[in-house]
Amino acid sequence: MKIASDSQRFALFREEAKSAWLELIQGNRPLICTGMSTCGMSAEAANSKKAMEEELREKGIDARSMNVGCLGLCYAEPLVYIKIPGKPMICYGNITPEIAPNFINEVFATGKTSTTSATFTTYAVSAASSRSGSSSEFLRERCLGTLDLPEMEKMDSLEDPALPSIWEHPMIKPQIRIALRNCGIIDPECVEHYIARGGYTALEKALGMPPEKVIEEVKASGLRGRGGAGFPTGMKWEFCRRSPGNEKYLICNADEGDPGAFMDRSILEGDPHAVIEGMLIAAHAMGSTEGFIYCRAEYPLALKRLDIALQQARDLGLLGENILGTGMNFDVSIKDGAGAFVCGEETALMASIEGRRGMPRARPPFPANAGLWGKPTNINNVETLSNLSSIINQGGNWYSKFGIGRSRGTKTLSLAGSVRRAGLIEVPLGMTLREVIYGIGGGIPGDKACKAILTGGPSGGCLPAEFLDLPVDYESLMEKGSIMGSGSMIVVDEDTCIVDTARFFLSFTQSESCGKCTPCRIGTRQMLSALEKICQGRGETTDIARLEKLANTVRSGSLCGLGAGAPNPVLTTLKYFRREYDAHILEKRCPSMVCKDLIRYYIDEQKCHGCGLCKDSCPVGAISGEKKAAHVIDGNACIKCGACLDACPDKFKAVAKGAAQCVY
């Protein structure tokens, strides 16, 4: 008997995976998918899943259950998709554990249920038609749309009016999902799903191409490092390829330390094989035989799913020796980061893998020439890598069609803060901030005004609302003093104090400064203490000039991006929000009522019903008052913790914040 070659065996596996996938998503058993990434878990998705499964068991409904990653509609977590035979897959949001049993009841309607799938199909269809195909109000309210995939049969939902497609949802429609193509669709712990949806075809294609040609394709795509620096990926690969030596390392940077960014986590949790395939393509292009994924320990679920994915890839002969019979050798191991923001910087990251304190060093030599253990090394970010298979499959020119100017392709953005629809999105570069925040994000809750947009995290900047029409691309953001960074985008409204925000960022960079460069180590501390002073109402007019001077010294006198970027939040807020600094310094007033030393809590006696909840919540006993009579806060005893504000029922809203009457 002829022994099938590795590639033939893999082709067979793909065919089997495809039919298993199709059977799963449109077979004759109902399918229930739950969004089980960390954001879903924080909304108790695991409990929702349990409650749904219990209800199904009780009802005797034989349904399959599947975990998926994050679709990006984090504001509507927990997300659940239901596929009933004969009907399209429907995506529902906010399926909390409390409503999960009722939800299952509604979905499977009333009447007799059957345990066998064959009769169930007939039942489902007849049930649907007997109810004129319309869902209950309960389901309509929670329905986000039908989740149709290209490989699925087109199906009418039998609903009247017809359910919209999830791809027409205002949060999803403007997106171009390349890096996130599988997130929230496949089971991340199931390699068959990835392969069924075209996974590893790009690897097969790349392995048939000379490495130089692969690099050419990536150069043509215009792809730039998505971790923050934005260096052209193809060029970086070329440096490493040309560097002499047989031993070359490839590192995937998954040390997503930027507070406010969660795209790497979502990709690793939702589609880990996309990253592994990207690494394989990069390894082929550069001639690397060993790879590392440096992932932060704060992402246990991502680490677990990566570990599973790596083992699956090894079992399929996609990692290890003689990959797919082509003679290529490459394997990947995971390095748990131990928690240091500075390790996002390439040279610090390598120092950490080598087992030392993660401190950056001067360049040159660049990692492409002398990196990990002195060998040529290439470092790419998670998102950069997960774009590669699409670039190889569809061509660099296809990818470069998206974007603007020198910023080609798409970028994932983690949209959070004061925005109606927070979540993870992927948009073509060049989309304006307004389209992102008001179009995709749905604007600011409570119709408050957008005050500023924080882009690029603690090394980024704070852009005022007047720049809402600024395109989101590397160059435009930098021109205004901010950066793209890893793509975190936090919207703040009028209730956020800009000076306090700058102080927060500085406190982060100050504590994360590795201490190697004096301007960063001491400069950030001095800047932080100046900002603290201002927030406490002890600021002096000379502090502004001092902050500016310090900022410029820190920026120019630091080796790495942490120090160079640390002053950005201060410089941009000074430039665009000078009035807020002045209010703190000259008037000893915090216009947003945030800075504790400049505010006081009081109870509006007209509104207070004397329910006593605030009194019970006060940790220092500063509130007095008889039942059903207006309460009073003793300003001298109050520690301004905000517990009373939290406790006061929304229907009264009697506790309020006002300007403190203290004068320093």
Added chain:
Amino acid sequence: MKNKAAKEATEDEVQEILKGFPSGKGATIPLLQKVQAENGYISAEAVREVADFLELPESEVYGIATFYSEFKLIKPGRHHIKICMGTSCYLGGGKELLDHLSRELEILPGRTTEDGEFSLETVACLGCCSKSPVMSVDGRIFGGVSLSSADNILAHLD
């Protein structure tokens, strides 16, 4: 007193961890991570033994253990609380939450209560920015936590 558990954990797993490192030096962080996984924290004795094992100065191992925020040098409580201090959580009330729990538990962030029941720390970002403020208790993540719901979560731990 010699920390026997740490020593045993180190010796058993050291060979496995050392594999794949060109020199023994790269093993410091994975070794410390193993010790912490076994013991819950890194004691002064553990630092000494890891240093002995790797033939490194104790100061260097201590330097590494204090550089990375993951390493705990104080024994954590039976329940470990992490408050997310990412930008979104900070702006969404994470600081108030931290201050509240710090006051309720009568410990500063980074410390453990005297009875060893609770420890409290901050974390740079848990990556659930759309659910702010977020806290994790014994690895379980809670989103949209108010001061009163935090009390409720802690009251219902075993």
